[in-house]
Amino acid sequence: MASYDRPRAGGPPRPLQSGDTWWYAAVAGEAAGSFSTRVRVRTRRACLGAVLLLTVVYAGLVLTATGRRWGDAAMTGRRADSAAVTVLREHPSLAGFTTLSLVLGCVLLVAVGLIRKRYALTGFAAGAVVTALALTGLLQRYAPRPRLLDTVGLAPSGFPSVQTTLALGVALGLVLVVPYRLRGLVVGAATLWAVAVGAYTIAAGQHRPGDVIAAALVVLAVHCGLLALLARKGKVRPGARRGPALTGLPAIVPLVLVAAAGLGAGLWLLGDTLALPATAPYDPAELRLAHRCGQALAAGVVAAAGLVPLALLRRVDVDGAPAPYRLGGPFVEAAGVPRDDEVVGPFTEDLDHEIS
Numbered sequence: 001m002a003s004y005d006r007p008r009a010g011g012p013p014r015p016l017q018s019g020d021t022w023w024y025a026a027v028a029g030e031a032a033g034s035f036s037t038r039v040r041v042r043t044r045r046a047c048l049g050a051v052l053l054l055t056v057v058y059a060g061l062v063l064t065a066t067g068r069r070w071g072d073a074a075m076t077g078r079r080a081d082s083a084a085v086t087v088l089r090e091h092p093s094l095a096g097f098t099t100l101s102l103v104l105g106c107v108l109l110v111a112v113g114l115i116r117k118r119y120a121l122t123g124f125a126a127g128a129v130v131t132a133l134a135l136t137g138l139l140q141r142y143a144p145r146p147r148l149l150d151t152v153g154l155a156p157s158g159f160p161s162v163q164t165t166l167a168l169g170v171a172l173g174l175v176l177v178v179p180y181r182l183r184g185l186v187v188g189a190a191t192l193w194a195v196a197v198g199a200y201t202i203a204a205g206q207h208r209p210g211d212v213i214a215a216a217l218v219v220l221a222v223h224c225g226l227l228a229l230l231a232r233k234g235k236v237r238p239g240a241r242r243g244p245a246l247t248g249l250p251a252i253v254p255l256v257l258v259a260a261a262g263l264g265a266g267l268w269l270l271g272d273t274l275a276l277p278a279t280a281p282y283d284p285a286e287l288r289l290a291h292r293c294g295q296a297l298a299a300g301v302v303a304a305a306g307l308v309p310l311a312l313l314r315r316v317d318v319d320g321a322p323a324p325y326r327l328g329g330p331f332v333e334a335a336g337v338p339r340d341d342e343v344v345g346p347f348t349e350d351l352d353h354e355i356s
Helices: 022-027 034-061 065-079 082-090 094-115 119-142 162-177 180-203 209-232 244-273 284-312 330-335
Strands: none
Touching: 034 065, 034 209, 034 284, 065 082, 065 180, 065 209, 065 244, 065 284, 082 180, 094 119, 094 162, 094 180, 119 162, 119 209, 162 180, 162 209, 162 284, 180 209, 180 244, 180 284, 209 284, 244 284
């Protein structure tokens, strides 16, 4: 048996059904059920990996004194960053625009699904956003954190960030409702918008970088778990091999650059910014460096969280069930009209006709 011809875990391959395309069953040479099993396995692993990373971020940036000091320095450093101060001072309407964009993003997610009549997938996407927001609220309220005594003038810990959770949740929810050929373009552009929302919350002093990073991991875990559930139910099928990748390049390429540059620069600067003294006063240059390091890390993680589902669903279509393969013409008519639960391939059972 070939490596790509693995049966469904837990039993023998299921027989062909009317929903299986002839190309999928015959030309691809793949056993029925193996494709959805592979999608389920990799999305489930991504979900568990996101949960593990979330645990590491929580332990490192919330429970340790060094992580809390770094987060406070990144929040305080926004005042020493002239670029961030200038943008916020000259554009005070950014706060209202951010809130408005979040509302419009939710409306867009639901509207696209309803217009395309993907009611079940729209419900799944909206449910994933609500689940991520609920988990965020539970973590903010009940996740244990040390009592902070030396953060006068700073916002209380908002781990994870609600704004980033909502923005990235909408971006990844579009994976389920947009057409397969436009998935890369739409989801990539929406993820760039989520990166901008997270960067604004840090620059405005509403959240620490760790809050934005945690929000991205929560959303990624929820959506990967949802994709694993859809694959388990057999709601995925092979997608086209050409076309969608080229359509999404205008959004995917900038997203990859943001993820690579953000993670690279953030990890490069992290070693210098973690060596802050235990007590104030701090050097303004160090605070500014901590702020830029936090911005880079947060942007890189949010961008990477948007790229992971696109990579996991490469050549995978979740937009409805496949249409059964049917042929018309005298050969099929001579063989008889097939029943609804019968799969018809390129050849009939009429032995009076043969191909020479």
